[in-house]
Amino acid sequence: MTQNTSIAGEAHGSLRGYATGFVLSLILTAIPFALVMVESASSSVPVVGIFIERNLQLSRYAVGVDRSVVIAGIFVAAAVQILVHLHYFLHMDRSSSQRWNLMTFLFTVLVMAIFIGGSLWIMFDLHYRMMGS
Amino acid sequence: MTAYAQTIDAAQAADHGHHDARENQAFGFWLYILSDLILFSALFATFAVQMRSFAGGPTGKELFDLGYVAGETLLLLLSSAGFGLAMLALREGRRNRVLRWLGVTFLLGLGFILMEIHEFHGLIAEGNGPNRSGFLSAYFTLVGTHGIHVTFGLIWMAVLMLQVVVKGLSAPVQGRLLRLSVFWHFLDIVWIGVFSVVYLLGMVQ
Numbered sequence: 001m002t003q004n005t006s007i008a009g010e011a012h013g014s015l016r017g018y019a020t021g022f023v024l025s026l027i028l029t030a031i032p033f034a035l036v037m038v039e040s041a042s043s044s045v046p047v048v049g050i051f052i053e054r055n056l057q058l059s060r061y062a063v064g065v066d067r068s069v070v071i072a073g074i075f076v077a078a079a080v081q082i083l084v085h086l087h088y089f090l091h092m093d094r095s096s097s098q099r100w101n102l103m104t105f106l107f108t109v110l111v112m113a114i115f116i117g118g119s120l121w122i123m124f125d126l127h128y129r130m131m132g133s
Numbered sequence: 134m135t136a137y138a139q140t141i142d143a144a145q146a147a148d149h150g151h152h153d154a155r156e157n158q159a160f161g162f163w164l165y166i167l168s169d170l171i172l173f174s175a176l177f178a179t180f181a182v183q184m185r186s187f188a189g190g191p192t193g194k195e196l197f198d199l200g201y202v203a204g205e206t207l208l209l210l211l212s213s214a215g216f217g218l219a220m221l222a223l224r225e226g227r228r229n230r231v232l233r234w235l236g237v238t239f240l241l242g243l244g245f246i247l248m249e250i251h252e253f254h255g256l257i258a259e260g261n262g263p264n265r266s267g268f269l270s271a272y273f274t275l276v277g278t279h280g281i282h283v284t285f286g287l288i289w290m291a292v293l294m295l296q297v298v299v300k301g302l303s304a305p306v307q308g309r310l311l312r313l314s315v316f317w318h319f320l321d322i323v324w325i326g327v328f329s330v331v332y333l334l335g336m337v338q
Contacts, residue, residue: 013221015218019214025210033199036199070337078326078329082322082325085321086322090315090318100160105167108167108171111174115175116178116181
């Protein structure tokens with residue numbers, strides 16, 4: 001894609017780009033919120049579940065989103081929205097002018113994965129080993 | 134090469150030393166932002182480990198109001214869009230327009246902070262402060278650190294608005310606005326992580 005540069009060689013956007021990023025972000029925020037709201041509604045008072053059911057005209061069996069679907073949905077939506085922000089707001093792409101930014105960012109993601117994944121692994125393992133005592 | 138591109142090339146060559154310095158400033162700030170992301174990942178990791186440590190106290194589901202969080206999220210997202218529009222105005226050299234959009238961004242960011250302070254105050258007043266449980270301790274640290282970053286961003290933004298008024302859209306001011314824009318967009322990115330992992334996951338108990 002064509003890279004626009006101006007102030008000090010910095011990448012910049014267009015009105016269309018910011019608008020697209022904004023709308024996509026709204027959608028990607030609404031989806032996980034809706035998933036959680038439906039999930040909490042269906043797992044609590046049945047009256048609420050019927051209210052949703054009648055208004056959305058879903059079958060009785062469709063209401064009640066599975067928890068694992070909701071959790072996966074939250075993570076996927078978050079990941080995609082972050083990518084949207086990086087591209088439309090921070091103008092990150094695969095062009096040569098963004099190469100250094102992209103590479104250093106990817107390295108940071110690797111470090112973050114080690115931090116968070118490693119902490120969870122260690123603490124889970126510790127919890128498992130400590131369960132007897 | 135087009136005549137336009139040749140002109141840019143010549144201008145950049147003549148401006149080479151200055152140009153390099155500006156690029157270094159931008160990249161240096163980018164590296165700082167990435168280090169800040171590492172800081173947040175440590176706080177996220179801590180939260181992830183502590184997110185079910187309720188110590189007999191309240192869970193996220195009992196404490197959080199999704200509508201309220203949606204409001205905060207919308208304010209921050211709008212402020213990111215607002216800053217984008219300020220940067221577009223900056224590229225066109227339209228000083229008053231830059232000030233107007235920075236002002237909008239500032240108000241939206243301030244709204245977010247006020248909502249967050251209100252939320253924290255409410256929790257502490259009911260006895261659910263950071264000392265209540267591991268969960269709440271990690272919550273206040275992670276969300277609070279993000280809030281402190283936003284607050285510093287607002288202070289920086291106010292100072293820059295003053296600089297635009299006093300110095301106009303000079304080259305140094307432009308560079309500073311660019312760096313603040315990177316900072317501001319990253320705060321929204323971190324918030325995506327916060328509302329997803331802290332609030333939404335917290336509701337799915």
